[in-house]
Amino acid sequence: MRHTISILVENEFGVLTRIAGLFSGRGFNIESLSVAPTLDPTLSRMTIVTSGDDRIIEQVNKQLNKLIDTIKVIDFTGEDFIEREMALIKVTAEETTRAEILRICDIFRGKIVDVTPKCYTVEVTGSPVKVNAILDLLRPMGIKELVRSGPVVLGRGPKGWKGN
Amino acid sequence: MKLTGSKILLESLLLEGVETIFGYPGGTVINIYDDLMDSSIKHILTRHEQAAVHAADGYARATGKVGVALATSGPGATNTITGIATAYMDSIPMVVITGQVPTGLIGNDAFQEADLIGITRPITKHNYLVKDVKDLARIIKQAFYIARTGRPGPVVIDLPKDVQMAITEFEYPEKVELRGYKPTFGGNVRMIEKAVKMMLAAKKPVLYVGGGATLTDAHAELMALAETLQMPVTTTLMGMASFPKRHPLSLGMLGMHGTYYANMAVTNSDVLIALGARFDDRVTGKISTFAPHAKIIHVDVDPTSIKKNVRVDLPIVGDLRDVLKKMNKKLAEHKDEVVQENEAIKPWLKEIAAWRKDHPMSYKHSKTEIKPQFVIEKLRELSNDDAIVTTEVGQHQMWTAQFFDFTQPRTFLSSGGLGTMGYGLPAALGAQAAFPERQVIDVSGDGSFQMNSQELATLVQYRLPVKIVILNNNFLGMVRQWQQLFFDKRYSQTCMELPIDFTKLAEAYGATGLRATKPEEVEAVIKKAFETPGPVIMEFKVSREENVMPMVPAGAGLNEMVLAS
Ligand SMILES: Cc1ncc(C[n+]2csc(CCOP(=O)(O)OP(=O)(O)O)c2C)c(N)n1
Numbered sequence: 001m002r003h004t005i006s007i008l009v010e011n012e013f014g015v016l017t018r019i020a021g022l023f024s025g026r027g028f029n030i031e032s033l034s035v036a037p038t039l040d041p042t043l044s045r046m047t048i049v050t051s052g053d054d055r056i057i058e059q060v061n062k063q064l065n066k067l068i069d070t071i072k073v074i075d076f077t078g079e080d081f082i083e084r085e086m087a088l089i090k091v092t093a094e095e096t097t098r099a100e101i102l103r104i105c106d107i108f109r110g111k112i113v114d115v116t117p118k119c120y121t122v123e124v125t126g127s128p129v130k131v132n133a134i135l136d137l138l139r140p141m142g143i144k145e146l147v148r149s150g151p152v153v154l155g156r157g158p159k160g161w162k163g164n
Numbered sequence: 165m166k167l168t169g170s171k172i173l174l175e176s177l178l179l180e181g182v183e184t185i186f187g188y189p190g191g192t193v194i195n196i197y198d199d200l201m202d203s204s205i206k207h208i209l210t211r212h213e214q215a216a217v218h219a220a221d222g223y224a225r226a227t228g229k230v231g232v233a234l235a236t237s238g239p240g241a242t243n244t245i246t247g248i249a250t251a252y253m254d255s256i257p258m259v260v261i262t263g264q265v266p267t268g269l270i271g272n273d274a275f276q277e278a279d280l281i282g283i284t285r286p287i288t289k290h291n292y293l294v295k296d297v298k299d300l301a302r303i304i305k306q307a308f309y310i311a312r313t314g315r316p317g318p319v320v321i322d323l324p325k326d327v328q329m330a331i332t333e334f335e336y337p338e339k340v341e342l343r344g345y346k347p348t349f350g351g352n353v354r355m356i357e358k359a360v361k362m363m364l365a366a367k368k369p370v371l372y373v374g375g376g377a378t379l380t381d382a383h384a385e386l387m388a389l390a391e392t393l394q395m396p397v398t399t400t401l402m403g404m405a406s407f408p409k410r411h412p413l414s415l416g417m418l419g420m421h422g423t424y425y426a427n428m429a430v431t432n433s434d435v436l437i438a439l440g441a442r443f444d445d446r447v448t449g450k451i452s453t454f455a456p457h458a459k460i461i462h463v464d465v466d467p468t469s470i471k472k473n474v475r476v477d478l479p480i481v482g483d484l485r486d487v488l489k490k491m492n493k494k495l496a497e498h499k500d501e502v503v504q505e506n507e508a509i510k511p512w513l514k515e516i517a518a519w520r521k522d523h524p525m526s527y528k529h530s531k532t533e534i535k536p537q538f539v540i541e542k543l544r545e546l547s548n549d550d551a552i553v554t555t556e557v558g559q560h561q562m563w564t565a566q567f568f569d570f571t572q573p574r575t576f577l578s579s580g581g582l583g584t585m586g587y588g589l590p591a592a593l594g595a596q597a598a599f600p601e602r603q604v605i606d607v608s609g610d611g612s613f614q615m616n617s618q619e620l621a622t623l624v625q626y627r628l629p630v631k632i633v634i635l636n637n638n639f640l641g642m643v644r645q646w647q648q649l650f651f652d653k654r655y656s657q658t659c660m661e662l663p664i665d666f667t668k669l670a671e672a673y674g675a676t677g678l679r680a681t682k683p684e685e686v687e688a689v690i691k692k693a694f695e696t697p698g699p700v701i702m703e704f705k706v707s708r709e710e711n712v713m714p715m716v717p718a719g720a721g722l723n724e725m726v727l728a729s
Contacts, residue, residue, distance in 0.1 A: 067344070
């Protein structure tokens with residue numbers, strides 16, 4: 001099962017390798033990982049999407065907690081949370097398809113952020129499901145290049161960490 | 165007071181109570197070595213950095229204190245890896261300090277540069293690259309705290325040369341502040357109460373004791389629990405000396421080369437109480453047939469150990485000694501139930517006694533050949549009760565575990581998790597450095613001995629009178645045994661073709677060499693060795709194709725022991 005986990009870590013030298021090394025060394029999956037400093041610049045917040053059965057996910061959580069640089073781990077799976085991911089999509093824009101691209105973009109509240117005679121670059125933000133959906137619609141026009149940020153998450157309401 | 169990084173390091177070590185360190189000099193630690201000349205810290209120069217780390221490990225295991233090793237950057241640092249990994253697998257508190265090229269050169273493939281932080285990340289509890297001398301005192305304080313608290317383990321401090329030379333105000337922090345590290349000490353009281361109820365209701369309980377008992381010095385509390393409830397005790401290799409083997413409740417070791425009766429007891433138990441043990445595959449055999457009828461209580465300070473390999477019915481996270489204390493206290497409130505339990509458990513103890521009678525730990529004696537097991541039995545008979553025994557890895561290690569009756573805690577030092585050949589001699593060196601007056605014995609095979617035999621020089625130089633037993637079978641015996649049993653006796657690369665004269669080797673280093681080739685010589689050689697001052701090698705030419713038995717074949721269940729080959 002897919003799990004989305006937030007990790008609050010010391011913003012220290014090598015902390016990203018510690019986390020990534022833990023996953024590779026113990027054979028855990030990483031589907032995506034995103035990381036950036038928090039409001040408190042001595043801390044970083046990571047979002048990791050992983051998958052595995054209950055026993056593996058329990059180990060993932062415990063092993064993450066065991067790292068000295070880890071301050072807190074929240075597994076949002078089964079919780080009410082907001083999950084957002086950004087994608088930049090370079091899509092072939094011919095005379096015949098431009099209008100359609102614009103329409104799709106509009107439906108998904110995306111933006112065209114770069115235009116050349118042959119292609120558009122679309123910026124879209126949403127849940128991974130939504131990003132997948134726009135990709136499905138744009139694919140027939142010819143996607144030339146794609147980059148996704150991997151999701152970041154925040155708990156709804158009080159669930160989460162204060163101040164960071 | 166303004167000090168250089170190098171002086172700050174040595175001052176901080178003193179403040180941590182460090183008396184002895186083990187190391188090897190080189191370019192990037194030359195400043196530290198210079199300052200060592202004026203320090204009261206005793207430094208022991210091993211002949212290899214791996215040995216320095218094993219010696220620090222042996223020192224730590226024998227004393228319970230944090231062991232300290234020092235090495236230069238690059239090749240010195242990479243030579244420490246096996247030692248660090250060995251300590252990591254067995255949760256040994258240790259701080260390893262390595263030199264590093266100056267910060268400005270890091271990443272430039274500088275002379276003797278190796279990314280030690282990258283290399284040791286998966287084999288340390290934590291590691292630090294010190295980039296600013298202002299952080300040094302805090303990092304040392306944290307390193308020692310992390311190494312010895314919670315589940316102990318090795319911590320590496322990589323110290324660039326320019327940081328050693330830089331000057332700053334020295335102030336050793338009083339407290340450690342780590343937002344992300346709060347080891348659990350006391351176990352959850354409600355869980356402990358539940359565990360006590362389960363134990364009181366058990367008809368067929370077994371205590372399964374691991375290295376956690378040794379690491380927390382919980383032998384007295386363990387004894388109290390076992391005796392109060394009359395529960396049989398089996399230990400892992402790491403838990404070995406924390407419960408005396410001669411005690412009537414002792415079942416000896418369990419697992420692959422454990423006793424038949426320990427494995428049968430575990431298989432038939434209704435409540436299995438795992439204390440500071442981690443259900444290693446060498447212990448459990450096939451997981452699906454491991455203690456199939458038992459409710460499992462698991463006490464461990466490391467939450468990741470719990471439910472990693474087996475299902476657990478009652479987890480208790482906490483320091484083992486603390487948890488045992490609380491259990492014993494609770495039991496004192498249930499005097500009547502304890503009496504009932506003692507009565508109810510009698511048939512179980514009888515059942516176990518029958519298994520023990522049917523298949524005791526034994527071997528075929530011989531009048532013509534020296535049996536390795538016989539040497540171990542004689543060694544026990546002729547050594548002091550508080551003798552510290554280290555081993556290398558192989559058959560001799562298992563025979564020591566099977567036939568040496570350990571009676572006191574912290575007297576058996578062996579590489580359990582990593583299984584490192586070459587561990588025993590330097591570990592004995594470290595233990596002897598900690599206890600100059602006690603008997604320290606390294607039980608070795610002829611293969612393992614040659615992995616760190618250069619440490620004979622260190623023993624002689626520092627007058628460390630370690631007694632070395634080499635059970636010489638001219639084979640890499642344990643691998644040969646597997647080849648015999650599972651590969652049709654195809655002895656690929658396990659025969660040590662070149663016979664070595666180990667007595668001459670001892671003499672070359674200025675130690676004493678003794679040899680026995682017949683059973684009747686064994687006792688005299690051991691006696692002579694203990695009477696001889698200084699390090700002694702005792703070489704025993706043992707029966708070459710003796711096997712370690714009984715045995716649970718790899719992949720089989722504990723109830724499928726092969727009793728003789
Ligand atoms: C460093 C290292 N290399 C290889 C092994 C694999 N191994 C395990 S036991 C063994 C044989 C040990 O031979 P010896 O020391 O002569 O002891 P014996 O088994 O004959 O008593 C080997 C090669 C190991 N455990 N450690």
